[in-house]
Amino acid sequence: MEKKFVASYSGGKDGLFAMYKTMKRGMVPLALITTFDTEQDRSWFHGIPVSVLENAAESIGVPLWLIKTNGDDYEANFEETLRLAAEKGAQACVFGDIDIAEHIKWCTDRCVNAGIEPVFPLYGQKRESVVNDFINSGFTAYFTIIDTSKISGDHLGKMLTKEAIREIGAQGADICGENGEYHTFVSDGPIFKWPVEFIFGERFVANSRAVLPVEG
Numbered sequence: 001m002e003k004k005f006v007a008s009y010s011g012g013k014d015g016l017f018a019m020y021k022t023m024k025r026g027m028v029p030l031a032l033i034t035t036f037d038t039e040q041d042r043s044w045f046h047g048i049p050v051s052v053l054e055n056a057a058e059s060i061g062v063p064l065w066l067i068k069t070n071g072d073d074y075e076a077n078f079e080e081t082l083r084l085a086a087e088k089g090a091q092a093c094v095f096g097d098i099d100i101a102e103h104i105k106w107c108t109d110r111c112v113n114a115g116i117e118p119v120f121p122l123y124g125q126k127r128e129s130v131v132n133d134f135i136n137s138g139f140t141a142y143f144t145i146i147d148t149s150k151i152s153g154d155h156l157g158k159m160l161t162k163e164a165i166r167e168i169g170a171q172g173a174d175i176c177g178e179n180g181e182y183h184t185f186v187s188d189g190p191i192f193k194w195p196v197e198f199i200f201g202e203r204f205v206a207n208s209r210a211v212l213p214v215e216g
Contacts, residue, residue: 014096
């Protein structure tokens with residue numbers, strides 16, 4: 001019997017790449033699970049609107065499950081969705097985390113509490129290997145949020161390329177953005193049936209974070 005999983009989906013590169021690698025192992029995606037900020041009316045952390053998330057899920061061919069939550073109930077609502085996934089036949093939840101211990105622990109604890117297996121396909125891999133493999137696999141991603149205290153904001157709105165990664169590395173920052181140096185939105189790649197259509201909204205700055213919001 002094929003092993004089914006749900007994927008923690010933010011719209012960014014690492015989560016989608018982890019899902020892709022899991023599918024290549026023969027596991028079957030049951031759903032994309034996305035935490036959704038009920039106050040901002042956008043996904044948590046990456047700030048993607050529902051219309052774009054739904055278009056991406058349709059292109060990938062996997063149902064989207066929104067975890068609508070505020071900050072106070074975030075953990076409880078995430079675990080409840082994992083329990084629902086298990087009831088529907090999912091045996092695992094896939095995450096795109098690489099090696100930050102507190103992130104790995106948080107995801108693992110949620111899964112253990114919900115009775116489902118945590119899977120980290122990118123765990124322990126070198127940052128350079130992860131980001132280059134992502135690009136080499138044919139994914140298209142754009143910089144949407146940049147911490148300008150760590151890397152140049154000039155990348156905002158541009159495609160994630162090997163040249164951009166070299167420039168980020170030369171600035172002494174994590175080339176995967178694992179520590180929040182940057183976030184991306186993935187619009188196309190080998191698991192998409194068609195490119196996701198989107199536009200960029202008006203650029204704004206919050207503290208040191210330069211944001212170019214994704215819009216439908």
